[in-house]
Amino acid sequence: MARIFITGSSGGLGLEAGGQLVAGGHDVVLHARNAERADAARGALAACQDVAIGDVSTLSGMHALADRIGALGDFDAVIHNVGVFEGRTRGETEDGFTPTFAVNVIAPYLLTATTPRPRRLIYLSSSMHRSGNPGLSDPMFEARRWDATQAYCDSKLYDTMLAFALAQRWPDRRINAVDPGWMPTNMGGKSASGDIPTGAATQVWLATADDADITGGYFLEKREERPAPSATDPDAQARLLAYLEELTGVSLPD
Numbered sequence: 001m002a003r004i005f006i007t008g009s010s011g012g013l014g015l016e017a018g019g020q021l022v023a024g025g026h027d028v029v030l031h032a033r034n035a036e037r038a039d040a041a042r043g044a045l046a047a048c049q050d051v052a053i054g055d056v057s058t059l060s061g062m063h064a065l066a067d068r069i070g071a072l073g074d075f076d077a078v079i080h081n082v083g084v085f086e087g088r089t090r091g092e093t094e095d096g097f098t099p100t101f102a103v104n105v106i107a108p109y110l111l112t113a114t115t116p117r118p119r120r121l122i123y124l125s126s127s128m129h130r131s132g133n134p135g136l137s138d139p140m141f142e143a144r145r146w147d148a149t150q151a152y153c154d155s156k157l158y159d160t161m162l163a164f165a166l167a168q169r170w171p172d173r174r175i176n177a178v179d180p181g182w183m184p185t186n187m188g189g190k191s192a193s194g195d196i197p198t199g200a201a202t203q204v205w206l207a208t209a210d211d212a213d214i215t216g217g218y219f220l221e222k223r224e225e226r227p228a229p230s231a232t233d234p235d236a237q238a239r240l241l242a243y244l245e246e247l248t249g250v251s252l253p254d
Contacts, residue, residue: 002208003027003049005075005118007056007111008082010037013124013180015044017079017200017207022047026208029072031065031082056082056107059095059248066114077120077207080108080159090146097247098140100148104155109162109244113252117173122206123163125156125177125218125227132157134230136243158240160218160227165237167216169252174213177227178202179220 004021008014010032018028022045030051032038038051050072054065069075084103091099097106108123131153138144139158141151163177180199202222206212218227230236245251 001025001027002076003029003074004077004079004207005029005031005052005069005072006079006081007031007107009079010041010051011044013196013200013203014079014081015041016196017081017203018045018048020197020200020204021208024204024208029075056111057084057093057099057102059106059110062107062110063114066111069111069115074116075118077122078111078115078118079122079124079203079207080111081124081203082107083124083155085152086148088146088148090141096140098151100151100155101139104152105158105162106244106248108159109241109252110248110250112162112166113248113250117170117253119173120207120212121163121166121173121175122203123159123175123177124203125160125163125179126152127179127181127220128153129156129160129179129231130228132228132230134161134233134236136239139243157228157231160231161233161237161240162244163218164216164227164232165234165241166252168234168237169254171215174206174215176206176214176217176219177231178206179218179225181220 006014009030021028027049030041030048033055038053041051052068055061086100093102160177167175217224
């Protein structure tokens with residue numbers, strides 16, 4: 001039996017992964033942005049161990065959630081599932097970040113850096129990472145014309161780069177990226193062709209299975225796939241980590 005924390009798990013793929021894990025006999029702590037969503041998550045998965053509340057669109061919210069995670073004790077695995085897809089208008093958080101970059105990229109980095117290190121870490125990517133721009137000259141679209149799709153593609157490339165960089169940095173851990181497929185969630189839309197239980201199954205497998213003793217991979221439906229070449233570029237990974245450290249004031253432990 002393992003103990004797993006899942007970010008962004010009040011609905012969609014995160015909640016589905018939680019349900020599969022509980023059905024497999026594991027202890028699961030969910031995460032919700034606010035109390036209302038936490039109550040809904042508890043109602044949907046009463047067997048979960050707890051629901052941690054925290055708004056990861058702001059640095060203060062990320063740090064508060066990290067404190068709550070730390071207070072809950074050690075986890076065997078963490079699934080970094082939280083993500084957003086912004087609309088036609090560029091938003092900005094209280095810290096001056098776009099919500100896409102804050103939630104999709106900074107939150108996984110900061111939570112990883114400031115919480116106890118589990119044996120397994122899983123980061124949600126997307127096939128759209130292949131259209132991402134690995135450069136960091138304007139990740140917040142301050143000069144570029146706002147493009148929500150491009151911002152999302154960029155963020156998923158950064159998530160994939162983060163997973164691979166961490167796999168190299170912490171070789172005693174099992175750290176991987178997952179493409180769940182195009183799923184009919186609130187973010188994916190009703191027209192999506194995927195099946196949500198299938199979309200969550202790879203994360204569950206990587207978090208718990210004995211035969212998933214793998215690190216530094218990119219997976220779709222439990223099969224290792226080849227990611228975008230830019231995702232495996234060690235220089236690009238180093239630039240991303242340095243940039244995230246600069247933005248947050250938090251460095252990754254050795």
